[in-house]
Amino acid sequence: MADDTGTVDAVVIGAGFSGLYMLHKLRNQMGLTVRVFEAGGGVGGTWYWNRYPGARSDSDSYVYGFTFDEELWREWEWSERYPEQHEIRAYLEHVADRFDLTRSITFDTRVTGATFDEAANTWTVTTDTGETVVTRYVITAVGALSSSNTPPFPGIDSFAGETFHTGLWPHEGVDFTGKRVGIIGTGASAVQAIPLIAKEASDLTVFQRTANYIIPANNGPVPDEVKKARLDDYEGIRERIQNSYFGFELNLLESNAADATDEEIYETLKPRWDEGGFGIWLGSYVDIFFDDDANAKVRNFLHDRIREKVQDPATAELLTPKGYPFGVKRNPLDSGYFETFNEPHVHLVDVKSDPIAEITPTGVRLESGAEFAFDAIVYATGFDAMTGPMNKIDIRGRGGELLRDKWVEGPRTYLGLTSAGFPNLFTITGPQSPSVLSNMPVSIEQHVDLVARIIGDLRERAAATIEPTREAEDAWVQHCQDVVAPTLFQQADTWYMGANIPGKPRVFMPNLDFVGPYRAKCDEVVANDYEGFTITREGASA
Ligand code: N01
Secondary structure, eight states: OOGGGTEEEEEEEOOSHHHHHHHIIIIIITOOOEEEEOSSSSSOTHHHHOOSTTOBOSSOGGGSSOOSOHHHHHHOOOSSSSOBHHHHHHHHHHHHHHTTOGGGEEOSOOEEEEEEETTTTEEEEEETTSOEEEEEEEEEOOOSSOSBOOOOOTTGGGOOSEEEEGGGOOTTOOOOTTOEEEEEOOSHHHHHHHHHHHHHOSEEEEEESSOOOOEEOOOOOOOHHHHHHHHTTHHHHHHHHHTSSSSSSOOOBSSOGGGOOHHHHHHHHHHHHHHOSTHHHHSSBGGGGTOHHHHHHHHHHHHHHHHHHOSSHHHHHHHSOOSSOTTSSOOOEESSHHHHTTSTTEEEEETTTSOEEEEOSSEEEETTOOEEEOSEEEEOOOBOOTTHHHHTSEEEOGGGOBHHHHTTTSOOOBTTTBOTTOTTEEETTOTTSSGGGSOHHHHHHHHHHHHHHHHHHHHHTTEEEEEEOHHHHHHHHHHHHHHHTTSSGGGSOOGGGTTTSTTOOOOOOSOOSOHHHHHHHHHHHHHTTSTTEEEEETTOOO
């Protein structure tokens, strides 16, 4: 199929990590014609939109990039332990240039719909700029956290000052110097932004609904000898992260917190705390994910650290998470978050006990009647995660079924990559894959490689479509529930559970098989001649 007729082999939605690599794979390596549509004005996805102060990845930079090309991996040098937003965007621009990707990407264009034509076995993709493209394959590379959530507070449009959402930050930046700022939310975005906004604002009020377990990032330059050792170990690092639990070089301990004395707990956790990063979470005792008593031992350690950092006991108490286990809500990493609350111009307001009633022309009013006046309000209120970006698009499969209708009780997929009744539609790091429970670039590479493999096989067989059977899908949905059931993950109100969006079904959305075993499962499906899938030939129906 040719590029210039409105007909292509594949349409990719999104030009972040996933979309860029998918384009490279399909167009450069396999020779397909591909159109990529990207809502932003440049490449980067998450890193195009999330430009709030302090935005950086919580993954160590040496594993926060592509590994599919050794030269690319070697030639890009990150400046710090964690890559900062500008740097990640520059990296992705470099990737786009290096592989000549931009010419196949249409920017400032949002895909509004994709409809499957059962007679032709093609998809018709429409955009908000009025384009229509017919294609054999649709790959959603829309990201799990790209549909920003601003709670529908009454009066939200009445505020006379400036408002910002962390996930849609102005490109030119924001100067808060001398301003009275209110920030709603204390998730990973807020935890990064608050210390920096506090440096500029004359007065900063933080509205907290749920205190988070927050771990030091311990960011800084990486010593030269560490950099060199990593450069010498490309194959090893790649192999280890691909077969790991979470896409990092972190392994859960074989020993249990339940069996450990308080001293042993301290000796195990303190070096991980000092090291910073996810080691205290994803490289710690395995039983903290299953056993609340074991989990409580780690919680106690973390509570002590908060009391060490926050001077005012009442504020420390409010910043201490309660009512849910450690590690089942995404832990933010911080650089001076707790210490910021020692500043006299920074105030913490508990909106769990006294929720926000409305946004007023001058600021925020709580249910108790307490009022706060601001020059600017920052919504650090997160995203309609995982299913949100997919559900924004009118994706119609066989019989005109809308994907969002099919998913009304929660996502239904096979392997988190495909959905029955939606042939040749692939969802990179979609719900029910490890996705957000992993270091994303690792899972993205795995899914992109898998999709390319599937499409290559289909073309070799001159097949028209692939889609999962309802039985395989039902079994996968059940499997995802079975894996999470014995864990503590479902006890907390998290965006993993859809709990941050009023009315969203309460379903644990990621897959908890872990990165390595999930990869092995996908490989097994392919090796078993696409077990669980139906493959049709041209002219045949499923
Ligand atoms: O969003 P969040 P985020 N009234 O959903 C609060 C990734 N990320 O943008 O916890 C009052 O975590 C809400 O309260 P509660 C990362 O995976 C990565 O910070 O629901 N408050 C919460 O405090 C992360 O997990 C990186 O009770 C309300 C906050 O808003 C994910 O993105 C950096 C409210 C939202 O926190 C999302 O993080 C940043 C209401 N009505 C983000 N509604 C890096 O790797 C919501 N809240 C660097």
